[in-house]
Amino acid sequence: MSQGSRRRTSRRQLKLLAAPWRGPFSALSAVILIGAIGYRLTEGWDWGDCLWMVLITISTIGYGEVETLSPAGRLVTVLIVVGGLIVVQLAIQRVLGLKDAGYFRRLQEFRIHRMLESLHDHVILCGYGRIGQEIAAQLQRDQIPLVVIETDPDRRDVAEANGLQLLQADATLDETLLDAGLERCQSLVAALPGDASNLYVILSARGLNPSCRLIARANSDEAATKLRLAGATVVVSPYVAGGRVMAASALRPLALNFMELLAGSDFEIEEFQLSRDPLDLMDIRGRSMAELELGRRSGALVLAIRDGSELIANPGGETQLAPGQLLIVLGSKPQLKRFQALLGEAVDSIETMAS
Structure with missing residues (x-):
């Protein structure tokens, strides 16, 4: 998808997000306008006083009347109060309905997409499992901009609680990687639990951005070989890496302690x-x-x-x-x-x- 197409899609999404509020705002504007016209006709006030009277009536601030109202003006006030209550009731019902329909989740995702459009030199992390969480924690300590792609709702909640920017989408889709800013990132880490998923992510990412640095997780030597053929810059096996660390702890404990100390320093x-x-x-x-x-x-x-x-x-x-x-x-x-x-x-x- 081109940059122009993504902008058009973003504008369409913005219109869809704004659509549910057109009714309540239109009704509120109509009450304000009709109320101001009513005061203008019955009391003869200037438009500033008319609008002020409507606003303090609807908001129930109760500063007092601009001037003593005539019987017709009091009738206008009653109609404004009734109209305001109806508009408020409709707005409350609309908010509750939007919450049940997942509107605010879509609004948050739209905000994240807009933020990602301006993000550069960040890291894309596909998968927020146990390994992904450790990777994210290290990048956060180094203050590296990070975008997490995850589909699991529980892991999504954990990522958001840790203050991470998250896309709840399928990382194997080209559109998801582009939304995450693949064209502008410094590297991508494929840390999904399945080798097939990581292979698919690497293939897609290499095709979309040939110059991107790609790091992939592999659970077997065969998967590691295929990931390198697919274009992975670095392939890491958690089991092999863990075994090497344990062996280094037994043979070269001082060197390992130095690297751990280095990782936790500036x-x-x-x-x-x-x-x-x-x-x-x-x-x-x-x-x-x-x-x-x-x-x-x-x-x-x-x-x-x-x-x-x-x-x-x-x-x-x-x-x-x-x-x-x-x-x-x-x-x-x-x-x-x-x-x-x-x-x-x-x-x-x-x-x-x-x-």
């Missing part, structure tokens, strides 16, 4: 991919780490540099930067931003490493 590890074009590295090419003073000027720490198949751990001051290298850097968000600014055009892409 620090991150980011990968800075340097451009392969030598022209982009004119300011830094051939200069050593000591000459550039990246650590001192930014506060970030270069943990390692990958140059082709070679990994340089804890690079010294004599290490020189070259096109195509990958810099693995630890620091807070402000420090990493300063590090990026120092590299300038030499940076081709940046990825945040998962802890």
Whole structure:
């Protein structure tokens, strides 16, 4: 669906949402107008006094009469009171009927759709089960804009209680992914419980946005292979990941504790991919780490540099930067931003490493 088609659909939805209120507002406007005309004819007041008298009568504020009313004016007042009560009764009945018909749920969904139209660089999370909830909690801690797609009403209530923007729709549909802002998001996470559903989501997302970063959950090696063939950038098996964490706890507890501590802090590890074009590295090419003073000027720490198949751990001051290298850097968000600014055009892409 094109942007123009979505705008037309949004306008139609707005008209449908406004339609139930046309009757009560029209009736209220008619009472106000007819009442003002009645006072104008019976009392001869100017239009301002007429409208003021109608408003304080309908609202039962009771400021008092503008002037002493004639018998005809009192009759007009009685008719206004009766008409106002009828309009209020009709409005109450309409509100109750709309609530039973799910109107306010549709109104909330429309508000969310309008909000999503202006959202950029967010993450789309398909599925809010146990794994999805953990993913959402981590993204919330990092203050990453997030949109959750979920069909289960109970999980929907939990997501809304946690302050998440939610679409109650089928994530395997192209229209749902477009409504969630797939064309403008930074990544999509398929965390549905079924491999077939995740495969369908990845296929749809890759076709709609070939440049989007796609992360998928897989319950088996066969499913992981198919998800990669379908276009998933990263495939994660909860069972394999859990087994690796348990093994790391037994063999390398200090390293695991460090990563857990890192996940709960303001620090991150980011990968800075340097451009392969030598022209982009004119300011830094051939200069050593000591000459550039990246650590001192930014506060970030270069943990390692990958140059082709070679990994340089804890690079010294004599290490020189070259096109195509990958810099693995630890620091807070402000420090990493300063590090990026120092590299300038030499940076081709940046990825945040998962802890």
